[in-house]
Amino acid sequence: MSAFVRAARFVGDLDDEFYADELQRDAWNEASAVGFQSLLWIGLVSAAILPYVAGVTGAWIAIGIIVALLTVAYVVIGYARARGIDMYTVQELRRPRLMVGLVLYFLSFGGAGIRLLIHYGGGSxxxxxxxxxxxxxxxxxxxxxxxxxxxxxxxxxxxxxxxxxxxxxxxxx
Missing domain, CATH: 1.20.5 (Single alpha-helices involved in coiled-coils or other helix-helix interfaces)
Known part of the structure; x- marks a missing residue:
């Protein structure tokens, strides 16, 4: 078992006896997926709005939110891959839901980038x-x-x- 998987198991407390019961584990895994997706969508919407309504401070916060969300997403994908599941090969990625997410990422980084360039670049x-x-x-x-x-x-x-x-x-x- 790699150091990454051991660390992920520790962070997720996956060795707790709670996970011994299959039904509890399945329900908790589904609840965790719903929680992760909720956090992702709330973060994306917030990061897309912040540069436009909160100025330079909102732009920096939006960048922080997006970096945090991307880090968590890559940890999820990395853990699944370490366990033998490659999401890029087992699911269709061309879905409307993912396109909405990409638009929100673009609005977040685009809005933050433009806001910061105008502020720090003198408007040029x-x-x-x-x-x-x-x-x-x-x-x-x-x-x-x-x-x-x-x-x-x-x-x-x-x-x-x-x-x-x-x-x-x-x-x-």
Whole structure:
């Protein structure tokens, strides 16, 4: 067991005897998922609004909220992956719910970035255009690499499933 999984088990108190009962564990896992998703959506909506209604202070708070949410999301994804579940290969990511989330991320970071650039940059949009000229191609490349990696993971998972199925079929003969 890796140090990450041991730390996650400690943080989640997963060795408590409470988890010995399957029904309790399942209900708690579902409740935790609902709580995590609620926190995620509340944070995204708050971070999307703050730069516009609370100025520079709201922009900094929005960035903090988004960084915290992304950290927690990556811990969840990392723990699941460490336990053999890759969410990028077992679920469809092109869903309206995820698109709404992406729009909220864009509003949060976009609003915070513009608010902070206007405040600290003296209102000049030259740096914004320069940043967009560099950031947009880098973002596109990162997105393309991410899509390629996701497709490769999905393909590898399908191959592994086929291999396991064939082994199971051969064992029954």
């Amino acid at each position: 949009f030259g740096p914004v255009l320069f940043g967009a000229a560099i950031g947009a191609p880098l973002g596109l490349v990162a997105g393309a690499v991410g899509i390629k990696r996701r497709r490769r993971r999905r393909h590898d998972a399908e191959l592994a499933a086929e291999k396991a199925e064939l082994q199971g079929f051969e064992e029954t003969d």
